[in-house]
Amino acid sequence: MDLPKSYTAHVEGQAQDIPAPRTLTLLDALELAGIDWPSSCRDGSCGTCMGRLTSGRVRYEHEFIVLSDQDVADGYVLPCVAYPESDVDLEGSSF
Numbered sequence: 001m002d003l004p005k006s007y008t009a010h011v012e013g014q015a016q017d018i019p020a021p022r023t024l025t026l027l028d029a030l031e032l033a034g035i036d037w038p039s040s041c042r043d044g045s046c047g048t049c050m051g052r053l054t055s056g057r058v059r060y061e062h063e064f065i066v067l068s069d070q071d072v073a074d075g076y077v078l079p080c081v082a083y084p085e086s087d088v089d090l091e092g093s094s095f
Contacts, residue, residue, distance in 0.1 A: 007084045011035055012054075012091045020088060026058065026079035037079060037092060044081035053077045056088030 009020040009029060018033035020026060027049055030037045040048040044064035052075045060081055067076055079090070 007056075007087045009084065009087070010089045011037075012089070017087075020084040022083060022085075024083070026077070026082045026084060026088070026090070029084075030079065039080055042080045044078045047078070049078055049080045050076055051079055051090045051092040054089040054091055057085040058082035058088065059085050 005023075006019050006021040008017040009026060010017045011030065014035060016033075018029060018035070020029040024032070027037060027039055027042070037051075038048050040046045044060070044062070044066060047066040050066070050071075054075065058077050060078075061083065062081065064078060064081060066078060077090075
């Protein structure tokens with residue numbers, strides 16, 4: 001089965017869906033689309049970019065310590081190290 005090369009991401013408060021390639025982090029995809037998403041460390045260790053995934057799935061290529069088990073259960077993700085595994089809907093703390 002061939003997986004799609006790109007999904008779409010929708011950010012609450014933004015008019016358009018943006019391309020979200022499987023090979024880019026969500027943060028990189030957001031920035032390429034001109035969305036000003038807060039970020040700092042870009043390696044999953046500070047939590048500045050944390051947002052909530054209201055639908056969809058992501059994968060991480062390495063462990064991180066910023067999100068608690070409860071954060072993950074509540075749908076929070078770190079876009080700087082999260083790769084889309086489906087179309088996604090995101091909420092950010094500043095949107």
